[in-house]
Amino acid sequence: MDTVINTITDFVKSLDAELRVFDMGRRLYRLSNKQFQTFENFETPYPTPLQRHAWLGILIWWKETKEEPLIWFLKLPLDEQGIIIPASRDDFIQRLMKAIQNRVHNPETRDQSILSESELAFTPNQERMAAFHAKISHFLNKNASSFYEPAISYLKKEQEVDSWDTIGLQGLADVCARLEDMNHEEVIKSSLKWLPETPKMLVLTLLENEIPSTDLSLTILDLARQELAQSTPNPTLLAAYLRAMSGSKAATPRQELIIEMLANDQVNNNLELISAIASRCWKDLENESLCFQLFECIAQMDSGEYIFIQFYSDLVAIPGVRPWLMAVIRSTERSEALSKCIGVLFNGIK
Structure with missing residues (x-):
């Protein structure tokens, strides 16, 4: 048969x-x-x-x-x-x-x-593709790419700091996919304090696909708080820090950081930062207070109604988040701006 x-x-x-x-x-x-x-x-x-x-x-x-x-x-x-x-x-x-x-x-x-020939096929972006290949190579017990050795050498500060443009993305992905190997976490933890912006952003982007230890997560948290305390904090860098620790089991410190970001009027209307919370930290939104605070910030943004509908439609499909979104919709404590967004949402549904 x-x-x-x-x-x-x-x-x-x-x-x-x-x-x-x-x-x-x-x-x-x-x-x-x-x-x-x-x-x-x-x-x-x-x-x-x-x-x-x-x-x-x-x-x-x-x-x-x-x-x-x-x-x-x-x-x-x-x-x-x-x-x-x-x-x-x-x-x-x-x-x-x-x-x-x-x-x-x-x-x-x-x-x-x-x-x-299939409409179902897609091509991941470069960072995600590099992370995927690093993960499956490690899983299949294959050697890391030829870019690994130069990358780990650079992160150990064995090369000139400004020589980062010679380091391949795949090498950094190989290092991040092997966090538990050969003291890689300690290397990354140390390097995040001195890396120039471009390679730092790459490392942070790759870390979002890993499960960093609490120790590494707290290092990232400290760096994020230092940035948040600046007179003009960089929301792009803050979003990268948050994404980097999004897979960590250190949920409470991460949620505290999100609350601090949403309470900061200099960055809480930044779409990139809001997107990082909604797309990467969905588990943290299984929390009525945090979920409510996020959507209050969205409602206050320029074109808030449109942005609200986009994020609501995306997040309501996640089983663990849906009940808390429903609680936001039903809340009697919502602002006038949030009430307006909800009204636009339901008028669109009708």
Whole structure:
């Protein structure tokens, strides 16, 4: 009897291959195979949708062979409840089934051309792509890229500080993906205090895909507070600090920092900073007070009604955040500006 293939998980099993799935949307983090399977089977909503899609990095590999792994980047459309919309995915599955048939007649073929023909395919930005390749290389026990050694040498201050333009992005990604290896956290912690702005921003951007220790997170927190205390704080740098510690388990210090940022009139109307909170720190919004404070700040911004609708529509699809957003909508303590935004939202729905 032919194998019935209804899902990507089924397809991988038909290849006698292994599967690892990463979210590529809000942050780069691993989804368990069980999470992904229940999502594919319409049993659970996608945990971290972005713009009504599940943005996925999919690694398929074979333990017993030296074949190159398959890597797919797919964005699967979701409904209002975060459940997968089957039509596009099923079309993709049909293409996969044809690929299997092709493999029967051409056993050496590992055809990835179906991606170029699919509307589900996307290309991550450079930083996310570098982080992804660093993660899977580390996971598959492969050596880091040739850019790793120069990068770690630079971060250890073994080179001239202004020689950063010779350091490859992939090398920095390799260092960040190996935080627990060879004292890398201590190296990064020290380097953040002297790095020029451009390489510092790159390191912070790459750290958002990792789980920094509490110690490293507190270092980043101190740097963020120093910046926030400036007469004219840099909201771009503040947003980068916040994204860098967004994956940390040090939730309380991070939430305290967010509250301080939202209370600071010099930066709390900055769209980049607000976006960093909404897109990277969604777990922190599972908190009525913080969620309310964020949307009060959004309501006070220029074009606040439009920005409110964009962020509300995106965040309400996240199962853990939805109840707290509903509490914001129902609050009797909201400002006139927030009430106006909510009115515009519901008039649009009608």
